[in-house]
Amino acid sequence: MARVKKGCEIWAIGGGKGGTGKSFVTGNIGTYLASRGKRVILIDADIGGANLHTILGVSRPRTSLTDFFERKASLADLIVCCDSSNMGLVTGDLHSIDSGNIRYTQKLRLFRQIRTLETDYILIDLGSGSHANTVDAFLLADKMIIVLVPEITAIENMYHFMKNVLFKKLKISLGSRGFKEFLQDTWRNRTTYGIKNIKELIDYLRKHSTEVREVLDRELSGFRIYLIMNQIRHTSEISIGFSVRSVCMKYFGFKTHYVGYIEYEDLVWRCVNEQRPYLQSYPSSRCAKEIGRIAENLVEGRQIKMTYS
Amino acid sequence: MPGEDYRRYFEILELQPDASFSEVRNAYLHLKRLYSTESIVIHPIANEFSEESRQEVLQRIEDAYERLSALFQDNGSAYTGSRGQPLGPEEAGDVHEHVSFSGETLRQIRQGLGIKLHEIAFATKIRLQYLENIESERFGDLPPEVYLRGYIVNYARCLSLDSGRVARDYMKRYRDWKKKS
Structure with a gap:
């Protein structure tokens, strides 16, 4: 695996629909990296639906992100140990009800502290939905990762999430250069300009001025979402990842990296219900190997190739 | 160009x-x-x-x-189709319409695509020896019919061929041989 040169790398795992296996993927990629000698900290930011600790077989911790937001505790003090000495966990909130109202400054404070943690990788489980909180946190990561299952409802929610992320990205990129109102006006009056989708919006914006075009080209050239297909029941479903990658490029105009897939496996939910960490219980299973490959691909920034289907 | x-x-x-x-x-x-x-x-x-x-x-x-x-x-590595004609994009899907798939046809198509047999073995998890036997139609050295059909389907998919048709043609040849022997 490649050496991380400066500081740690933050990976955020999100993706619209609930139940696609984000927590399972996060927990097990983390476990894999830790087993390869990397220092890993997992943060369960699925505020209101945190269960990463269950997946890892850790009993419910007493401290959580609530303490960070409400008591201004430092993030480093909230880390609890997992089975592996290389891995720590900050669990999400299970009691605070006002979780939707975390201010942007609070989130920035969280990310500032995340960056100071002494570790190699920080994996943030964002939970489902396309809430502004989730979108913001997703964009602040070094690698944005989506976990998808081969179901039309999951794909639908994923597109919604992606569009929200991309729009927010445009807002941040253009907003900081004084084009916030231009963007909002354009979108509000999109029917007048004949804009039907986000790609046409970007095409329209690019024509505005050289400055806007340069900003967009620069910001979008580095924009990339990493895609994981989970719960594959048939080999033909592997290609859905390639199809989604194609649609993102050709219809939305941004890059995705398809880093791998994980087969559907009954043992997984049995492990989860028994609160046994899957990767440690079945280290040589096919799922475990697929998880390992995904983790390596994410580290290296590689993607899988289409094989004969 | x-x-x-x-x-x-x-x-x-x-x-x-x-x-x-x-x-x-x-x-x-x-x-x-x-x-x-x-x-x-x-x-x-x-x-x-x-x-x-x-x-x-x-x-x-x-x-x-x-x-x-x-x-x-x-570059000389073109896939020319089994009729010896250059393959146009429109006919790519059904260029083999009038061909009956034998072991030899499969070999030719594979070689035309520039795919090595061990690559097929890797992609399909079929043993190399079986693939060689399939192409050479050494029917006696092949696994039982039910397994063989699955192998042919997977192999045909590797070459982006209509696997149903390939299996039908090939298995007919196999059964003809079986009747004779």
Whole structure:
């Protein structure tokens, strides 16, 4: 695996629909990296639906992100140990009800502290939905990762999430250069300009001025979402990842990296219900190997190739 | 064509510039199917994109495939189809309409695509020896019929062929041999 040169790398795992296996993927990629000698900290930011600790077989911790937001505790003090000495966990909130109202400054404070943690990788489980909180946190990561299952409802929610992320990205990129109102006006009056989708919006914006075009080209050239297909029941479903990658490029105009897939496996939910960490219980299973490959691909920034289907 | 930007065509087919012809063909068939049929990937955004833009995407895919086919032909590794004719993009899907698939035809198609037998073995997890026996039609050294059919289907998929037809033709040859022996 490649050496991380400066500081740690933050990976955020999100993706619209609930139940696609984000927590399972996060927990097990983390476990894999830790087993390869990397220092890993997992943060369960699925505020209101945190269960990463269950997946890892850790009993419910007493401290959580609530303490960070409400008591201004430092993030480093909230880390609890997992089975592996290389891995720590900050669990999400299970009691605070006002979780939707975390201010942007609070989130920035969280990310500032995340960056100071002494570790190699920080994996943030964002939970489902396309809430502004989730979108913001997703964009602040070094690698944005989506976990998808081969179901039309999951794909639908994923597109919604992606569009929200991309729009927010445009807002941040253009907003900081004084084009916030231009963007909002354009979108509000999109029917007048004949804009039907986000790609046409970007095409329209690019024509505005050289400055806007340069900003967009620069910001979008580095924009990339990493895609994981989970719960594959048939080999033909592997290609859905390639199809989604194609649609993102050709219809939305941004890059995705398809880093791998994980087969559907009954043992997984049995492990989860028994609160046994899957990767440690079945280290040589096919799922475990697929998880390992995904983790390596994410580290290296590689993607899988289409094989004969 | 010197100076022509082939990178662009690889990009349209979502491939790296060092892709082999079989990768080009696979990507082309995949994308063509994706944008010409309704699927769970397209359906949720179908109303956002006009029929026009879909046709435009398809046209670009066709163009890219045509250019890249020509490129591979110039380099001498072209897939010329079993009729000895250069393969046009339109006929790529059903060029073998009038062919009966024997072990030898499969071998020719595979070699035409520039795919090594061990690559097939790797992709299908079929033992190399069996693949050799399939191509040489050493029927006596092949596994029982039920397994064999599965092997043929997987092998045919590797070559982007109509696996049902290939299996039908090949298994007929197998059964004819069985009757005789």
